Amino acid sequence: xxxxxxxxxxxxxxxxxxxxxxxxxxxxxxxxxxxxxxxxxxxxxxxxxxxxxxxxxxxxxxxxxxxxxxxxxxxxxxxxxxxxxxxxxxxxxxxxxxxxxxxxxxxxxxxxxxxxxxxxxxxxxxxxxxxxxxxxxxxxxxxxxxxxxxxxxxxxxxxxxxxxxxxxxxxxxxxxxxxxxxxxxxxxxxxxxxxxxxxxxxxxxxxxxxxxxxxxxxxxxxxxxxxxxxxxxxxxxxxxxxxxxxxxxxxxxxxxxxxxxxxxxxxxxxxxxxxxxxxxxxxxxxxxxxxxxx
Numbered sequence: 155x156x157x158x159x160x161x162x163x164x165x166x167x168x169x170x171x172x173x174x175x176x177x178x179x180x181x182x183x184x185x186x187x188x189x190x191x192x193x194x195x196x197x198x199x200x201x202x203x204x205x206x207x208x209x210x211x212x213x214x215x216x217x218x219x220x221x222x223x224x225x226x227x228x229x230x231x232x233x234x235x236x237x238x239x240x241x242x243x244x245x246x247x248x249x250x251x252x253x254x255x256x257x258x259x260x261x262x263x264x265x266x267x268x269x270x271x272x273x274x275x276x277x278x279x280x281x282x283x284x285x286x287x288x289x290x291x292x293x294x295x296x297x298x299x300x301x302x303x304x305x306x307x308x309x310x311x312x313x314x315x316x317x318x319x320x321x322x323x324x325x326x327x328x329x330x331x332x333x334x335x336x337x338x339x340x341x342x343x344x345x346x347x348x349x350x351x352x353x354x355x356x357x358x359x360x361x362x363x364x365x366x367x368x369x370x371x372x373x374x375x376x377x378x379x380x381x382x383x384x385x386x387x388x389x390x391x392x393x394x395x396x397x398x399x400x401x402x403x404x405x406x407x408x409x410x411x412x413x414x415x416x417x418x419x420x421x422x423x424x425x426x427x428x429x430x431x432x433x434x435x436x437x438x439x440x441x442x443x444x445x446x447x448x
Contacts, residue, residue: 256280
């Protein structure tokens with residue numbers, strides 16, 4: 155009898171456990187679609203991607219990316235060359251720069267007393283990546299007197315101009331959208347004027363960006379050449395320049411003398427004015443001279 159009761163109790167417990175397990179599975183299976191539906195309605199995927207759908211592409215504007223190197227480089231180098239080879243050496247330096255993709259920005263030469271050109275300098279714009287090979291490739295007959303490097307970091311300028319340019323493009327995009335929705339003539343006219351103003355700003359920022367990019371892409375190289383042992387002609391100042399210089403010098407001296415005299419005389423004039431004022435303030439009976447007794 156006791157065994158029958160124990161068996162019945164165990165059967166009831168097993169049945170209750172099976173019912174609880176079925177109920178939990180049903181709840182879980184019903185909650186999963188609800189959670190998925192809630193996630194779709196709220197715009198969240200929680201790491202899951204629906205088959206057949208794609209994430210929207212980013213709409214950010216990317217304008218005017220700065221180059222990898224944002225440093226403007228320049229070099230000044232002076233060389234001496236063998237006597238009688240200046241013009242050949244000068245033309246050779248220019249030809250090598252042009253061959254590397256550069257160009258001449260300016261040049262100047264100086265003659266010897268006999269009139270022959272023996273010295274000069276040229277400023278070249280050369281791709282920054284080739285400036286080292288340009289200097290290392292100088293002929294062995296060139297003897298370097300000095301080589302000076304300098305650089306300017308334009309990173310902050312790139313950041314500022316890119317931010318302004320991006321903002322201007324975004325404003326243009328917004329104004330284009332407003333213009334498409336405008337219905338009255340007054341609104342259309344106002345929006346077009348605003349678009350014109352922003353377009354001018356955009357062109358200005360783009361020009362600044364182009365200038366910055368060009369300044370870091372190209373490096374400036376000033377090369378000075380002179381024949382060894384040469385003597386240059388010193389230009390004598392003209393008579394007109396001497397006359398003007400002497401005239402200004404004399405005028406300055408005269409003006410300085412007058413100013414010194416005026417500054418010296420001011421205290422004396424002040425003392426005389428105070429004495430005259432005091433004399434006028436004294437009563438007349440004190441200023442009169444006493445008559446002599448008979």
